[in-house]
Amino acid sequence: MIRFEGAAKRHPDGTVAVRGLDLEVPAGRTTVLVGPSGCGKTTILRMVNRMVVPTGGRVLLDGTDVATLPAAQLRRGIGYVIQQAGLFPHRRVIDNVATVPRLLGWDRKRARARAAELLELVGLPPETARRYPAQLSGGQQQRVGVARALAADPPVLLMDEPFSAVDPLVRAGLQEELLRLQAELGKTVLFVTHDIEEAVRLGDRVVVLREHGEIAQLADPHTLLTAPADAGVAAFLGRDRGLRGLGLRPAAEVPLAKLEPAYDGWQLTLDPEGRPVHWVHGGRSHPVPVFDPARDTLRSALDAAVLAPSGHAVAVDADGRAVGAASRAAVVAALAESAAPSPQAGAGAQVNHA
Amino acid sequence: MLDGEPLVRWRWLGDHLGYLAGLTGDHAVIALVPVLIGLLLALPLGLACTRWPRLYQPLAAVFNVVYALPSLAVFVVLIPYTGLATRETVMVPLTFYALAVLLPTTVDGLRAVPEPVRQAATAMGYGPWHRLAAVELPSAVPYLIAGLRVAAVSSISLAAIGALIGRGGLGYLFVDGFQRTFPTPILAGIVLVALLALVCDLVLVAARRLLAPWAAGVAR
Numbered sequence: 001m002i003r004f005e006g007a008a009k010r011h012p013d014g015t016v017a018v019r020g021l022d023l024e025v026p027a028g029r030t031t032v033l034v035g036p037s038g039c040g041k042t043t044i045l046r047m048v049n050r051m052v053v054p055t056g057g058r059v060l061l062d063g064t065d066v067a068t069l070p071a072a073q074l075r076r077g078i079g080y081v082i083q084q085a086g087l088f089p090h091r092r093v094i095d096n097v098a099t100v101p102r103l104l105g106w107d108r109k110r111a112r113a114r115a116a117e118l119l120e121l122v123g124l125p126p127e128t129a130r131r132y133p134a135q136l137s138g139g140q141q142q143r144v145g146v147a148r149a150l151a152a153d154p155p156v157l158l159m160d161e162p163f164s165a166v167d168p169l170v171r172a173g174l175q176e177e178l179l180r181l182q183a184e185l186g187k188t189v190l191f192v193t194h195d196i197e198e199a200v201r202l203g204d205r206v207v208v209l210r211e212h213g214e215i216a217q218l219a220d221p222h223t224l225l226t227a228p229a230d231a232g233v234a235a236f237l238g239r240d241r242g243l244r245g246l247g248l249r250p251a252a253e254v255p256l257a258k259l260e261p262a263y264d265g266w267q268l269t270l271d272p273e274g275r276p277v278h279w280v281h282g283g284r285s286h287p288v289p290v291f292d293p294a295r296d297t298l299r300s301a302l303d304a305a306v307l308a309p310s311g312h313a314v315a316v317d318a319d320g321r322a323v324g325a326a327s328r329a330a331v332v333a334a335l336a337e338s339a340a341p342s343p344q345a346g347a348g349a350q351v352n353h354a
Numbered sequence: 355m356l357d358g359e360p361l362v363r364w365r366w367l368g369d370h371l372g373y374l375a376g377l378t379g380d381h382a383v384i385a386l387v388p389v390l391i392g393l394l395l396a397l398p399l400g401l402a403c404t405r406w407p408r409l410y411q412p413l414a415a416v417f418n419v420v421y422a423l424p425s426l427a428v429f430v431v432l433i434p435y436t437g438l439a440t441r442e443t444v445m446v447p448l449t450f451y452a453l454a455v456l457l458p459t460t461v462d463g464l465r466a467v468p469e470p471v472r473q474a475a476t477a478m479g480y481g482p483w484h485r486l487a488a489v490e491l492p493s494a495v496p497y498l499i500a501g502l503r504v505a506a507v508s509s510i511s512l513a514a515i516g517a518l519i520g521r522g523g524l525g526y527l528f529v530d531g532f533q534r535t536f537p538t539p540i541l542a543g544i545v546l547v548a549l550l551a552l553v554c555d556l557v558l559v560a561a562r563r564l565l566a567p568w569a570a571g572v573a574r
Contacts, residue, residue, distance in 0.1 A: 049477055076479035086474030090492040090568050100478050132568040145474075158477075 001027045001155065002048055002190065006057030017043045018213035020057060022115050025156070025206070030182055030189040034199035035209030035216075036236075041192045042215055045158050048190065049073050049078045051167075061092050061156070076100055078155040079149030079187075085141040086262055087133035093119070100152040111151075118147040120183040139170035150185070159191045163198065175201055200225060200248065208233050213305070222248050228229050246299035246335065251291050254334045256302045256324030259344060263325075266310035274321040276314050290316045298335060305331045363538045378546050381523025386554070387515035388445045389505050392452025393498070399453075399530035400460030401486065410461055425451070425512050429519045439520030449514060453572040456536075459501030463494025496569035499562040506554045510547060524550075
């Protein structure tokens with residue numbers, strides 16, 4: 001667990017970056033610091049590994065003031081991922097990943113074996129190991145950066161806008177990968193971003209900051225989207241936060257009906273395995289929008305219902321076989337059903353961390 | 355040029371092969387040892403300039419001024435100290451010229467490490483000196499080799515001027531040929547100087563492939 005106790009940073013020229021932060025970052029969870037640029041979020045992050053030394057207050061890591069630990073030793077126990085990955089250009093990917101184990105005194109063979117495991121863990125094919133960073137795409141470099149941060153299995157991971165410099169499609173992939181990894185590894189993650197979308201997607205808890213590192217709101221993503229603390233937070237969250245909140249609720253909340261032979265003349269055609277192929281009406285045919293109640297969110301279910309020409313979203317199982325249908329009215333009824341915070345479903349395969 | 359004198363007397367070349375080889379070896383030592391010494395001096399000076407940036411401007415200014423001095427004048431000034439027609443008289447100024455080229459390239463190379471890379475290294479637990487050796491220095495290799503290529507070729511060309519004070523390796527062929535109005539040694543000297551420069555350059559390019567295989571297209 002990381003605990004900030006009145007942690008403050010005043011620059012030598014007198015400007016205040018962080019006025020005095022009290023915050024607990026629980027172990028094994030992802031805590032996201034989000035706020036406009038200049039709100040001090042990166043400064044706060046760097047106080048943890050002493051890249052920034054607080055001018056007031058202190059930062060405790062599992063009860064120990066980080067100022068009392070030797071910097072190198074402290075840092076080797078904390079993974080750190082930054083925006084441009086910061087890979088060593090002169091080292092092959094595998095040796096980049098092996099850096100911290102080598103610093104900790106592992107022999108080369110063991111460090112490389114560990115590095116190879118991590119490349120696999122972050123979804124990089126084995127042939128990337130021999131490449132140099134300049135030969136990789138931005139997204140691949142970020143994966144290597146994550147692998148490198150995890151190499152010595154540190155309990156704490158600091159991530160400073162790690163996905164901001166890659167294009168949106170790649171970013172979504174990396175976010176999903178991080179959720180999967182975190183579900184598997186359960187690190188204490190402190191994640192900094194200016195992107196509220198990313199914050200609610202990745203965070204178990206989201207800390208919205210305003211200038212000087214003051215906390216505007218600290219909440220789980222669902223509460224944040226449905227009950228912003230004040231107008232400032234609401235403005236920061238953006239216009240369609242209600243709709244986005246649906247992305248945090250599981251599609252399983254939608255009650256399923258049995259598939260009917262036809263809806264208003266629209267017939268569903270299935271392949272021999274029972275997977276939907278087309279909606280057909282007279283001579284017209286239309287692709288079939290589907291959702292998977294076990295994995296998707298309410299937002300996907302609503303989207304499928306809106307797009308379906310028959311007005312019915314088709315529910316499918318993991319193999320893509322149709323298992324039921326939900327009318328627009330049924331989806332909307334489910335939306336209204338519960339405003340209470342529910343277990344986070346997230347997009348993709350995120351599991352409940354508790 | 356004398357009438358009837360051919361541009362190249364092949365016979366003369368054939369008779370003087372050992373002599374030409376000796377001059378080439380002498381030339382290589384006079385020209386390249388200063389470059390090596392220059393490199394050995396440029397590394398600590400460059401490191402010092404990165405650690406204490408205020409050092410760099412005055413040092414660079416001094417070496418630029420030295421670089422501007424005509425080599426012949428410096429040779430003459432050195433004669434009372436290092437002697438006429440000795441290797442040292444030629445090699446001392448060449449060392450300074452090499453340093454004048456290599457110091458900026460060393461500093462550029464050490465500074466070329468992108469800030470995120472530097473920060474990532476620090477965040478992983480490298481101390482400043484360890485980081486210098488493990489991250490900055492290897493990153494500087496392509497720059498150093500680029501500097502060495504310039505320094506070596508210019509040193510090989512400047513060394514020939516040493517012939518005017520009696521120790522210039524292949525440069526002696528130019529003086530000799532000019533005094534005797536005999537073009538063959540002059541042409542032989544030109545070809546051998548060019549060959550020496552070419553071989554040096556190829557060796558350095560190969561060294562870069564070997565030492566910095568990651569750097570294709572980073573620095574020339």
